Amino acid sequence: xxxxxxxxxxxxxxxxxxxxxxxxxxxxxxxxxxxxxxxxxxxxxxxxxxxxxxxxxxxxxxxxxxxxxxxxxxxxxxxxxxxxxxxxxxxxxxxxxxxxxxxxxxxxxxxxxxxxxxxxxxxxxxxxxxxxxxxxxxxxxxxxxxxxxxxxxxxxxxxxxxxxxxxxxxxxxxxxxxxxxxxxxxx
Amino acid sequence: xxxxxxxxxxxxxxxxxxxxxxxxxxxxxxxxxxxxxxxxxxxxxxxxxxxxxxxxxxxxxxxxxxxxxxxxxxxxxxxxxxxxxxxxxxxxxxxxxxxxxxxxxxxxxxxxxxxxxxxxxxxxxxxxxxxxxxxxxxxxxxxxxxxxxxxxxxxxxxxxxxxxxxxxxxxxxxxxxxxxxxxxxxxxxxxxxxxxxxxxxxxxxxxxxxxxxxxxxxxxxxxxxxxxxxxxxxxxxxxxxxxxxxxxxxxxxxxxxxxxxxxxxxxxxxxxxxxxxxxxxxxxxxxxxxxxxxxxxxxxxxxxxxxxxxxxxxxxxxxxxxxxxxxxxxxxxxxxxxxxxxxxxxxxxxxxxxxxxxxxxxxxxxxxxxxxxxxxxxxxxxxxxxxx
Numbered sequence: 001x002x003x004x005x006x007x008x009x010x011x012x013x014x015x016x017x018x019x020x021x022x023x024x025x026x027x028x029x030x031x032x033x034x035x036x037x038x039x040x041x042x043x044x045x046x047x048x049x050x051x052x053x054x055x056x057x058x059x060x061x062x063x064x065x066x067x068x069x070x071x072x073x074x075x076x077x078x079x080x081x082x083x084x085x086x087x088x089x090x091x092x093x094x095x096x097x098x099x100x101x102x103x104x105x106x107x108x109x110x111x112x113x114x115x116x117x118x119x120x121x122x123x124x125x126x127x128x129x130x131x132x133x134x135x136x137x138x139x140x141x142x143x144x145x146x147x148x149x150x151x152x153x154x155x156x157x158x159x160x161x162x163x164x165x166x167x168x169x170x171x172x173x174x175x176x177x178x179x180x181x182x183x184x185x186x187x
Numbered sequence: 188x189x190x191x192x193x194x195x196x197x198x199x200x201x202x203x204x205x206x207x208x209x210x211x212x213x214x215x216x217x218x219x220x221x222x223x224x225x226x227x228x229x230x231x232x233x234x235x236x237x238x239x240x241x242x243x244x245x246x247x248x249x250x251x252x253x254x255x256x257x258x259x260x261x262x263x264x265x266x267x268x269x270x271x272x273x274x275x276x277x278x279x280x281x282x283x284x285x286x287x288x289x290x291x292x293x294x295x296x297x298x299x300x301x302x303x304x305x306x307x308x309x310x311x312x313x314x315x316x317x318x319x320x321x322x323x324x325x326x327x328x329x330x331x332x333x334x335x336x337x338x339x340x341x342x343x344x345x346x347x348x349x350x351x352x353x354x355x356x357x358x359x360x361x362x363x364x365x366x367x368x369x370x371x372x373x374x375x376x377x378x379x380x381x382x383x384x385x386x387x388x389x390x391x392x393x394x395x396x397x398x399x400x401x402x403x404x405x406x407x408x409x410x411x412x413x414x415x416x417x418x419x420x421x422x423x424x425x426x427x428x429x430x431x432x433x434x435x436x437x438x439x440x441x442x443x444x445x446x447x448x449x450x451x452x453x454x455x456x457x458x459x460x461x462x463x464x465x466x467x468x469x470x471x472x473x474x475x476x477x478x479x480x481x482x483x484x485x486x487x488x489x490x491x492x493x494x495x496x497x498x499x500x501x502x503x504x505x506x507x508x509x510x511x512x513x514x515x516x517x518x519x520x521x522x523x524x525x526x527x528x529x530x531x532x533x534x535x536x537x538x539x540x541x542x543x544x545x546x547x548x549x550x551x552x553x554x555x556x557x558x559x560x561x562x563x564x565x566x567x568x569x570x571x572x573x574x575x
Contacts, residue, residue, distance in 0.1 A: 019361045023193035026363045032193065034361040038219075038304070059462040061356050061455050063544045 002146065003064045006049040007083055008073035010042050013133030017073070018049035020137060020159065024151045025053050033058055046077060053146060070108070071140055072096060073132045075120060084108045090185035094140050094178075096120060096132050101181030112185040115143035117178040126170040127163075134167040138174030149175060191365045196327040196357035199364050200266070200292045200350070201226035203334035205236045206372040207290075210261035213241040213252035217271040218304045219354040220294040224266055246271035250278035250289075257287035258393055260381035262338065265289065268354060269296035272310045276317070279347070283318030284409045285394060288341035288348075288381070291319075292334065295454065296354040297541040305542020306354040308454065311482075312506035312515040318409050320348045320416055321483040325457045327357060327364045332433055333480075335367070338376045339423045344416040346409075351482075353455040355542070367431055375430055417484050437486035439478045440493045442468060446475035447498045448557040451490075451520055453479050454505065456538075456545055463550035474554045479516075487523045494524065499532040499565065501557030505539050513568065534560040535568035543572055 004021070008014030015036045022034035030053065037048040050064045066086040071094045072078045078095045087093070090112030095104060096119035104114055119135035126135070134156065141149055152171065157164040194202070200223050204212070212231070214224040230236035241256075243249045246267050253263045267275060272293055282289055293311055297303040311321060320340060324330045330352045337348040352358055384391045397405050420437070428434035439457070442464045443449060452460050457478040467474050477493050477500075479486065494500055504514035512518060517535040524530045534557050539545040549571050556569055 019193075022361045026191070026193035031363060032361070034193075035355070035359060038355055038359065058362075059458040059465075060547075061360070061458050062546055065546075 001052060001054040001058065002069065003067045004051040004053070004069040004071060005064055005067040006051070006071045006073065007077050007080070008047055008049070008133070009077070010045050010047050011131070012073045013131050014047055014049040014073050017071075017133035017137055018051045020133075020152065020155055021051050021140070021147065022053075024147045024155045027155060028147060028151050030055055031058050033061075037063070046080070067091065069094065069140070069144060071136055073119065073136050078104060079107050084111075087111060092143055094136060094143050096136055096139075101179060101183070105183060108183070110185060111183045113143060113180055114183045115139055115178050115180045117174050119174060122170050122173050122177070126173060127166050135170040135174040138171035139178040141171075142175045142178040143180050189365050189368050191363055193361050194327065194364050195222065195359050195361050196324075196330045196352050197222040197294065197359065198226055199327040199331035200334050200352070201230070202366055203331045203372075204264050204290075205230050206367070206369045207262065207264075207335060207338045207376055208373060208378045209236070209238050209264045210378075211239045211241065211253075211256040211263045212265065213243050213249045213256070213263070214265045214267065215243055215246050215249050215271060217246070217268045219296060219306075219358045220266045220268040220271070220292065222358070223292055223294070227264075246274040247278060250275040250282065253289045253291075254278060254282050254285060254287050255385075257282075257289050258285070258384045259386075260383040262342075262378060262381075263289050264291065266292040266294065268294040269298055269310045272314060273298060276314065279314055279317035279319055281394070282347040283413070284406060286345035286409065286412065288345055290334065290337045290341050290348050290350065292330075292350050292352065294354045294358045295351055303541040304354070306356055307540045307542065308351075308505040308515075309507070309540075311349065311351050312508075314349070315483065315515060318346070318413060319483065320344070320346055320413065320420070321351060321481070322348065323351045323453045323480055323482055324357065325455055325478060325480070327360065327362050329435065330357060331364055331366065332427065332431070333435070335372055335376065336423055336427050340416070340420055342376075342381060343419050343423065344412055346412055346416060351454065356455045371430060375427065413484050420481065435480050437479070437481040437489045438493060439480065440475065441477070442475035443477070443493065443497075444475075445473055447473040448501065448554065448561045449475040449477055449494065449497050450501045450503055450550075450553055450557060451477045451479070451516065452503045453482065453516060456503065456505075459545065459547070460550055463547055463554065467551070467554055472554065472558065474558065485519050485523065490520065490523050491527060494531050497531045498561035499534060499557050501534045501536055501553050501560070503536045503538055503553065505537075507537060507540070517568070532560040532565040534565040536571050537568060538571040545571070
């Protein structure tokens with residue numbers, strides 16, 4: 001089983017990203033859950049979302065405390081207090097940032113891989129707004145191969161309808177531009 | 188054709204209601220129920236569901252409108268949570284005693300104060316004695332299937348049916364659901380006009396005064412109806428199985444082979460409880476778990492059979508009955524097992540109030556306290572995860 005924690009801000013679409021990923025995995029015949037840590041939702045406030053992925057039926061419905069993968073949709077949250085909490089040793093981190101992956105070795109000391117992409121720039125260019133969830137999905141697929149890019153695109157076509165193509169372009173560009181750094185894991 | 192999709196528990200309910208081809212929906216939005224009625228209003232607005240969608244100013248009005256519409260013979264649906272269900276309180280008693288087959292989804296959420304939008308079972312437990320059938324689901328799949336069964340149960344027993352699903356944990360979690368074929372669902376629950384009890388052509392008096400000479404007998408009819416509904420619920424689940432290849436039963440017992448201690452739970456925590464039971468069994472612990480899908484009418488015989496030979500049960504309440512003997516589920520279980528010749532020790536737990544996560548360690552604690560009760564007898568109710 002693979003457990004993913006998403007960090008974003010209200011309005012960036014972290015919950016939607018968690019759901020799109022789960023739906024894509026389910027469409028590939030596997031099992032998945034997507035859920036959010038719901039609070040008083042408001043635009044701009046830090047939010048958490050989660051995705052679980054498995055080849056077998058998922059029994060647990062507990063929250064996720066020790067993720068295999070951490071995805072951060074907002075540049076300013078990449079170094080936020082607690083962002084790396086509970087990451088499994090040699091886990092994978094996917095960050096929206098214009099900095100180098102090496103700059104985050106301190107924050108995610110036990111990460112096996114750190115993938116970086118400037119999702120904000122891609123979102124602004126492709127969508128005209130800083131909604132980074134679809135770009136970061138492209139980076140996640142590049143770093144993990146957790147689902148097929150085509151399956152993801154099909155789910156987005158159904159969900160976003162007339163806005164699908166722009167978002168698919170964002171996914172593809174992020175997939176191309178993501179830099180995956182072998183961080184070496186726990187020393 | 189049936190199709191496998193990734194949707195939330197609330198959407199699963201909305202799809203089931205659409206396939207049930209309801210005639211009328213009256214609801215007032217409240218977190219975490221909102222996405223059910225949002226989806227349904229979308230179905231109505233875009234013509235996928237030919238139903239009257241009635242916007243009301245409160246849940247009291249929603250339930251009142253449902254009672255009125257149901258009396259005309261229409262198939263009606265409503266959904267609510269928490270304070271909304273509390274506001275329906277007085278009308279729920281009328282819905283059952285007037286024998287209106289209303290189906291409602293209750294997305295379980297804590298009651299104020301303090302204000303809390305998260306999951307526990309205090310809303311439904313406060314309506315325990317309203318005379319509604321109460322079903323409790325454990326997955327989005329079950330939310331879909333149970334909502335479909337609920338329409339048939341309601342119409343064949345002439346009683347309101349409340350389908351309970353845990354707020355957020357089920358209502359907002361995306362997971363795989365196999366949506367049945369719509370034509371098959373319509374064959375299972377054909378839209379047939381029920382009797383119109385407020386027709387101008389045929390004089391009927393509904394909701395009249397029941398003086399002492401009549402009240403008792405009329406009330407007893409509703410009591411008798413829910414008692415007799417046990418058989419119908421069983422039959423309908425069997426029929427559902429023969430058409431859709433799935434059946435849920437009144438309770439589900441897991442890992443009870445050779446078990447000495449078992450948890451008794453309701454709602455979405457069944458999955459987590461099973462997972463922890465699996466690892467404990469690997470460690471050689473003799474533990475199992477029983478989940479109730481039916482709470483009203485209470486599955487007395489099924490529970491008694493399931494705990495035969497068990498030394499202790501741990502009853503997990505997600506609602507409280509302050510100042511009472513025990514909490515709602517504990518009290519039911521204790522009463523149901525009381526005159527068993529060799530009844531197990533009954534350890535009470537309260538867990539997960541107001542959305543507090545019940546973690547794997549919490550389940551381990553509850554299993555081990557139940558094992559302890561098997562050896563030494565039960566102690567006082569344990570408030571799991573409560574900070575000092």
